[in-house]
Structure formats: structure tokens, C-alpha cells
Amino acid sequence: MSKATSASRFLDFSYFKNDLQGGFVSFLVAVPLCLGIALASGAPLFAGIIAGIVGGLVVGALSKSALSISGPEAGLILVVVSALESLGSFGALQLAVCVAGLMQVVMGVARAGIISNFIPSSVIKGMLAAIGIILIMKQLPHLLGYDADAAETLALFPKTGSTILALLETAVHHIQPTGLGIAVLALAVLVLWEQAIIKQHPVLSKVPGALVVVVLGVAANQLVLALSPAYALGGTHLVQLPVVSSVADFQGLFTLPDFSQLTNSKVYIAALSIALVASLEALLAIEATDELDPLKRKTPTNRELKAQGVGNLVSGLLGGLPLTSVIVRSSVSLNAGARTKVAALLHGTFLLVSVLLFPKLLNMVPWAALAAILLVTGYKLTRISIFREQLKGGVMEFVPFAVTIVAILATDLLIGIGIGAAVGIFFILRESYRNAHFFEHHTVDGRDKIRISLGEHVSFLNKASILTVLKDIPENATLEIDGTNSAFIDRDIISAIENFRETARQRNIQVVFLRKADDYSQNLAEQRQVSEPEAEFEAYYKLFDNDRNWVGEKLRHAQHPASELSTDAPKFLFIGCCDSRVPASEIIGTAPGDVFVHRNVANLVVSTDLNLMSVLEYAVEVLGVEHVVVCGHYGCGGVRVAMEAQEPGMLTSWLSNVRDVMQRNSAELNALETDEDRYRRLVELNVIEQVYNLYQTSAVLQARQQNRPLHLHGWVYDSHAGRIEDLQVDTRRDFAEYDTVLRYQLRPEGLSRLSGNLHQPPAIFSVSTGSTYGPIIAIPPLSSDAPLGTP
Numbered sequence: 001m002s003k004a005t006s007a008s009r010f011l012d013f014s015y016f017k018n019d020l021q022g023g024f025v026s027f028l029v030a031v032p033l034c035l036g037i038a039l040a041s042g043a044p045l046f047a048g049i050i051a052g053i054v055g056g057l058v059v060g061a062l063s064k065s066a067l068s069i070s071g072p073e074a075g076l077i078l079v080v081v082s083a084l085e086s087l088g089s090f091g092a093l094q095l096a097v098c099v100a101g102l103m104q105v106v107m108g109v110a111r112a113g114i115i116s117n118f119i120p121s122s123v124i125k126g127m128l129a130a131i132g133i134i135l136i137m138k139q140l141p142h143l144l145g146y147d148a149d150a151a152e153t154l155a156l157f158p159k160t161g162s163t164i165l166a167l168l169e170t171a172v173h174h175i176q177p178t179g180l181g182i183a184v185l186a187l188a189v190l191v192l193w194e195q196a197i198i199k200q201h202p203v204l205s206k207v208p209g210a211l212v213v214v215v216l217g218v219a220a221n222q223l224v225l226a227l228s229p230a231y232a233l234g235g236t237h238l239v240q241l242p243v244v245s246s247v248a249d250f251q252g253l254f255t256l257p258d259f260s261q262l263t264n265s266k267v268y269i270a271a272l273s274i275a276l277v278a279s280l281e282a283l284l285a286i287e288a289t290d291e292l293d294p295l296k297r298k299t300p301t302n303r304e305l306k307a308q309g310v311g312n313l314v315s316g317l318l319g320g321l322p323l324t325s326v327i328v329r330s331s332v333s334l335n336a337g338a339r340t341k342v343a344a345l346l347h348g349t350f351l352l353v354s355v356l357l358f359p360k361l362l363n364m365v366p367w368a369a370l371a372a373i374l375l376v377t378g379y380k381l382t383r384i385s386i387f388r389e390q391l392k393g394g395v396m397e398f399v400p401f402a403v404t405i406v407a408i409l410a411t412d413l414l415i416g417i418g419i420g421a422a423v424g425i426f427f428i429l430r431e432s433y434r435n436a437h438f439f440e441h442h443t444v445d446g447r448d449k450i451r452i453s454l455g456e457h458v459s460f461l462n463k464a465s466i467l468t469v470l471k472d473i474p475e476n477a478t479l480e481i482d483g484t485n486s487a488f489i490d491r492d493i494i495s496a497i498e499n500f501r502e503t504a505r506q507r508n509i510q511v512v513f514l515r516k517a518d519d520y521s522q523n524l525a526e527q528r529q530v531s532e533p534e535a536e537f538e539a540y541y542k543l544f545d546n547d548r549n550w551v552g553e554k555l556r557h558a559q560h561p562a563s564e565l566s567t568d569a570p571k572f573l574f575i576g577c578c579d580s581r582v583p584a585s586e587i588i589g590t591a592p593g594d595v596f597v598h599r600n601v602a603n604l605v606v607s608t609d610l611n612l613m614s615v616l617e618y619a620v621e622v623l624g625v626e627h628v629v630v631c632g633h634y635g636c637g638g639v640r641v642a643m644e645a646q647e648p649g650m651l652t653s654w655l656s657n658v659r660d661v662m663q664r665n666s667a668e669l670n671a672l673e674t675d676e677d678r679y680r681r682l683v684e685l686n687v688i689e690q691v692y693n694l695y696q697t698s699a700v701l702q703a704r705q706q707n708r709p710l711h712l713h714g715w716v717y718d719s720h721a722g723r724i725e726d727l728q729v730d731t732r733r734d735f736a737e738y739d740t741v742l743r744y745q746l747r748p749e750g751l752s753r754l755s756g757n758l759h760q761p762p763a764i765f766s767v768s769t770g771s772t773y774g775p776i777i778a779i780p781p782l783s784s785d786a787p788l789g790t791p
Contacts, residue, residue, distance in 0.1 A: 022338025056348020113301025126404025132381025145176020
């Protein structure tokens with residue numbers, strides 16, 4: 001592998017312009033926050049800048065998070081203050097930070113990152129909304145020109161210092177006209193930059209609004225300084241970065257830990273506190289940042305703990321504060337356009353260069369301009385639409401979401417998340433208890449037919465309610481206990497059902513206990529007193545029972561089954577896996593006739609599959625479908641088989657298409673931590689590849705040429721969660737990347753290069769033109785500068 005290839009896998013420069021904007025804007029916001037947190041912690045001011053530089057460069061290089069930016073965080077202020085009081089010197093605190101970093105590395109090796117998976121998503125969204133509200137309220141004094149509180153702690157009612165209400169009251173009595181004017185101007189520019197007139201402008205759309213705000217803020221203050229110095233902003237109203245005038249001054253900003261304190265037990269107690277708080281905040285911040293990521297990438301949490309640990313070790317060695325992932329800076333960077341970890345590296349680089357080259361220039365930036373950027377960031381974190389979305393999710397989602405917000409506003413970040421998580425877990429247990437089973441009872445041919453459908457997770461908490469239902473089953477009844485949709489059934493529940501089977505025979509109750517589809521027949525055969533032939537026929541006759549029950553249900557609603565069939569041509573073609581657990585009509589809730597369906601093993605789109613090509617042509621040309629969906633699903637047996645070595649056969653040949661996808665994306669798959677992560681990602685990559693294949697079929701190509709409304713989609717279905725995820729496959733955008741393919745035509749005078757665009761996949765190919773000249777040969781751009789030679 002070449003060095004260029006390795007570098008391209010380590011860093012993605014395809015979004016460099018966006019990352020440059022995100023890194024620069026987040027750097028501008030980070031400078032005063034780093035200084036303010038150091039000031040509030042009682043540490044040297046430059047310790048905050050060191051932590052910011054290390055967070056950007058060291059953690060940014062080691063982390064696999066695409067958007068997270070690390071640095072000193074307000075949630076660590078109290079921990080640092082407490083450690084300084086206990087240890088008595090900043091050198092001893094540095095040693096504690098180094099030890100905390102080593103502890104975090106050990107936690108990452110021990111895979112402690114799984115902790116973040118136990119925080120409900122509603123709590124994470126509540127945390128983001130609460131941070132947004134706090135950001136908005138904390139910027140109000142700055143918008144009025146009152147900049148005495150630069151620490152920006154994430155608490156409205158801190159245990160020490162002024163509350164936000166006191167600051168607002170003070171700010172109202174100390175309004176700074178110039179600061180207020182700059183803030184209003186900045187907000188107006190940021191609102192304008194969100195309008196279509198700017199976003200569609202060929203030049204202005206490429207300039208980040210936050211950068212315009214900073215430049216205008218500096219220019220406005222300098223203009224006031226020239227015209228009326230008494231009204232100009234200065235002192236705490238501006239960024240206050242330490243000015244380095246010589247190499248000696250720069251070296252003096254860095255200090256080594258006090259290694260003589262290695263035998264001091266208080267160092268390790270402080271280190272443990274720092275490691276626990278910093279790790280928890282990092283994991284929560286990573287989870288929240290992934291939630292904001294428009295590309296929905298997932299950060300390996302154990303790798304993040306290791307990166308954070310190395311970052312704290314380096315920060316402690318150089319004289320910096322402890323650091324963690326910071327949601328505010330990550331959100332600012334994302335809103336400014338950042339899309340990859342390059343933004344974090346640029347963020348750290350800008351911090352380092354600013355200290356060395358232009359601290360005086362940065363010290364001209366008004367707080368009011370930065371406050372406007374933070375206020376808009378806060379608004380995006382707590383938009384009304386987020387509250388509406390949670391409200392639509394029902395009580396189970398909205399209450400933990402709302403409680404998390406209130407708890408964070410009333411206490412602090414970690415305590416608020418703990419309270420919100422406790423409420424979320426309560427609702428999960430409550431829902432699990434209430435929905436552990438569903439009871440249906442009807443009479444067929446004078447015999448009681450009772451069906452108990454077990455929920456997805458049936459624990460010992462549900463034993464009492466299930467036993468109560470079983471006790472009331474009447475004699476001579478047929479009882480069907482359906483556990484095919486259960487991901488987990490506690491052994492106590494299984495034992496209770498088996499014990500009931502023994503006593504049920506004495507009351508002439510016929511019991512059929514169905515388990516997961518993977519071992520359906522096997523479980524039936526293993527049931528006590530049931531022979532293998534009886535088990536097979538129980539499963540077989542169950543199909544007829546289901547049909548009669550379905551007909552009976554429709555007749556009870558005075559509706560003949562045939563009346564549900566749609567008379568209109570379907571608008572959707574659904575290409576899915578033939579797995580029986582993924583029925584198209586059920587997962588998308590459509591009636592018969594609404595969707596045209598084709599299914600095969602692993603939902604493949606292969607140009608030589610005449611069956612699929614016929615279905616596609618009929619759907620597009622005859623039925624006139626407007627949407628074609630390729631839907632994979634987690635737990636796909638075909639993809640699982642493709643990942644394993646197989647004996648030669650028809651199935652192996654068919655699944656070679658999936659193995660090709662796996663080989664092409666081996667770098668991304670090998671970077672994931674577990675086999676399960678690789679398996680789930682391969683399911684997604686396979687869907688994306690099949691959408692690309694679909695885009696190149698003759699039926700779709702002809703529809704594009706005729707400008708017919710035909711849209712291609714890639715979905716993944718999670719059978720456990722019962723949800724569909726749209727992978728947002730944009731074929732037009734993705735294939736536009738190959739518009740710059742080099743095109744040549746063989747002519748009598750030689751090989752002639754042609755101009756124009758060519759929408760094709762990245763491969764060498766030729767197209768016959770039917771002219772007197774030779775075929776057009778298209779060659780994709782090469783990764784090196786080697787000569788092309790003669791095709």
C-alpha cells in the first residue's frame with residue numbers, strides 16, 4: 001500500500017473546504033472559552049489553551065470520531081478546583097491529569113465504552129436541547145455588552161458564582177451600546193446567511209456566515225475606536241489571548257508535572273475523579289455528536305476512550321488542563337460546515353498558530369460577535385421541531401426528554417443526565433412489563449382459541465402477569481403462545497410455560513409454544529410430550545389457522561379480504577430479501593396491491609438476473625412506479641454466509657456479489673471494532689451497492705432519459721427495533737463524482753481526448769458510437785501522476 005493511499009484512508013480531504021470553515025469558526029469560539037475555563041478553575045490561563053491545542057491535534061488524530069472536537073470543558077471545573085485544593089499545587093494537578101489519562105487508556109482497553117449504549121436516545125436529545133437553552137441564556141448578557149462572566153459553565157444555577165438571573169439583572173444595568181450594536185448586526189448577518197438568497201449565491205454561499213460576523217465585529221469596533229474611543233470595546237469585552245513576544249516567553253508557558261508527588265495518595269484519588277468525569281462526559285458528548293451527524297456515522301467508544309486518555313496524558317505533561325469531548329465546539333464546527341476529523345485537526349492547528357503568530361489580532365475580536373454565533377448554535381440544538389418530534393414519540397420518549405432538560409437546567413450536566421437516564425430506564429421497565437405479552441381470545445367452531453403474543457424482551461419481571469393469564473385459560477381450549485418475535489425470553493418464563501403444558505393436558509388444553517424463526521421446528525420438536533412429526537404438523541396447520549383467523553377478523557369488521565386489494569397501479573417497487581422475517585407489506589404498513597415486490601437472497605440487483613430485470617422493466621415501463629426501494633435488513637443470513645468461507649455451489653456463486661462489496665470496502669470494515677459491527681455495516685454497504693447497480697440498469701437509464709419521475713432509495717430494516725432507516729443514497733450526487741472521467745476516441749489521426757461529462761461508474765470501459773471513428777474509451781482519474789499510456 002502506498003503512503004498516499006494510507007494517508008487518504010487516515011484523513012478524508014474530500015470536504016476540506018467545509019472542514020476549514022468548521023475548524024476556523026470553532027477555533028474562534030474556543031479561544032475565550034479555554035481562557036475562561038482556566039480562569040474559573042484557578043489554573044494558569046495558558047493551561048486552557050494547551051488543553052485546546054492537545055484536544056484538537058492529539059485527540060483529533062487518534063479519535064475515529066468524524067465531528068467531535070476535544071478540549072477543556074466547563075463540566076470539569078469543579079473537579080479541577082477540588083483537586084487543586086486537595087493537592088496544593090498545579091504541578092501535582094498535572095501529575096493527576098497524566099495518571100487520569102493512563103486510567104482512561106486502560107478503560108478503553110477494557111472496553112468500558114459500552115456504558116454509553118445504556119443511555120436512552122431521548123435523554124441524549126434532552127441533553128442537547130438543555131445545552132442549547134443554556135447557551136442561549138448564557139449569551140444574553142454578552143449580547144447586551146456585559147462580558148464579566150467568560151467561564152460559560154454549563155449550569156444556569158451554579159453552586160458558586162452568579163446565577164444567570166443575577167447576570168441578566170446586572171447586564172441590564174450595564175448595557176454597552178457598541179457591544180449591543182455588534183450583537184444585533186451579527187445576528188442579522190447569521191439569519192441572512194440562512195436564507196435562500198445567500199445559499200444560492202455563487203460566491204456568498206461559499207463564505208461561512210460566522211466568519212463574516214467576526215470580521216464585521218472587528219471592523220465595527222475599530223471604526224468606533226477611530227471615531228469615538230470612549231464607546232469602543234476593550235478589556236473583558238474582547239478576546240484576551242496571552243501575547244508571546246519571544247521564544248523564551250513561549251517556552252515559559254509550558255511546565256512539567258511534579259513527579260515528586262508520585263507517592264501522594266491524593267494524586268490518585270484526584271486522578272480517578274478526573275478520569276471518571278472526563279470519560280463519562282466524553283462518551284455522552286460522542287453519542288450526542290453522532291446524533292447530530294448528518295451522515296449518521298458511529299464513533300467507536302472504546303477507541304475514543306483511548307484517544308481521550310492519550311490526550312489527557314499529553315496535556316498533563318505539557319502543563320494543560322484535563323480535557324474531554326466538547327459538544328458546544330463540535331456543534332459550532334458542524335454548523336459551520338465541518339464533515340470530517342480534519343476540522344478538529346485544523347481547530348488545534350489554528351490555536352497553536354494563533355499563540356505564536358497573531359495573538360494581538362485575535363485580541364481584537366469582540367465577545368458580542370462570538371456570543372451571536374453561540375446563540376445561533378444553541379437555537380439549532382433546541383429547535384421547536386425537536387420538541388414536536390419527541391412529543392409525537394409518546395410519553396415514553398417525551399417525559400425522559402423533558403425531565404433531562406429540566407434536571408440539567410436545575411442542577412448540572414452529569415446530575416441532570418443521571419436523573420433523565422433513571423426516568424428513561426423506569427419507562428423502559430414499565431413498557432417492558434406492560435407489553436410483555438398481548439392476549440387475544442375468540443371462538444372457532446365452538447372451541448376457545450387463545451393466542452398470547454410475547455413481546456420483544458420478556459424478563460422475570462413479566463412472570464407474574466403471564467402466570468395470571470395462564471391460570472385463567474378455560475378447559476378444552478387451544479392455546480398458542482407465540483414467541484417468534486422475542487429477542488429474549490427469560491428462562492423463568494420458559495420454565496413456567498413448560499410447567500403449564502404438563503398440567504394443561506389434564507384439562508384438555510392444547511398448547512403450542514412457538515419460538516424464534518431460526519429454530520422454529522427444532523423448538524417445537526423438543527417440547528415435552530410432543531414428537532417430531534407432531535411438531536412439524538403443528539407448524540404446518542398453523543398456516544391454515546392463521547388464514548382462518550385473518551378471514552374471521554376481516555368478516556368481524558364487515559369487510560371481505562378481497563376488498564382490500566388496490567385497483568390503482570402501485571407507486572413502489574420493493575426489492576427485498578427473501579427472509580420470511582422481513583415481509584414488505586408489514587414493515588411499511590401497506591395494504592395488498594400498494595407495493596410491487598421482488599425478493600431474493602440478500603436483496604441483490606444483478607444485471608444477469610433475468611427474473612429481477614423482468615420485474616424491474618414491468619414495474620417501470622408498464623406499472624409506472626415512481627419509487628424503487630432496495631431494502632436490506634440487519635440479521636440477514638445471506639450477508640452472514642457471504643462473510644464466511646463456503647463450499648462451491650449455487651448459493652456461493654450468487655453471494656459472490658456481496659463478497660465483492662466486502663472486499664471493496666475492506667479498509668472501512670476492518671477499522672470497526674467487532675465482528676457484529678462489521679456485519680451490520682456490510683448489510684448497509686450491500687444495500688448502497690445494489691442501489692448503484694440499480695441506477696445503471698437499462699430500465700432506470702431509459703426512465704432518466706425520458707425524464708420520468710423515478711426515485712431510487714436504499715433502506716435497512718432493524719427487526720428488533722421494528723424501524724426502517726433510510727441510508728440517504730443519492731445516486732445523482734455520487735455518480736456526479738465521476739463526471740471528470742477522462743474520455744478518448746480512437747481516430748485515424750490517433751487517440752483524441754473528448755470534452756463533456758460522462759455519468760458512469762468508476763471503471764475502464766468503451767462505448768460504441770456507431771460512427772466511422774473507433775469506440776469512445778473512458779478512463780477514471782488515476783490516484784498517481786503516472787502517465788496514462790495507450791488504452
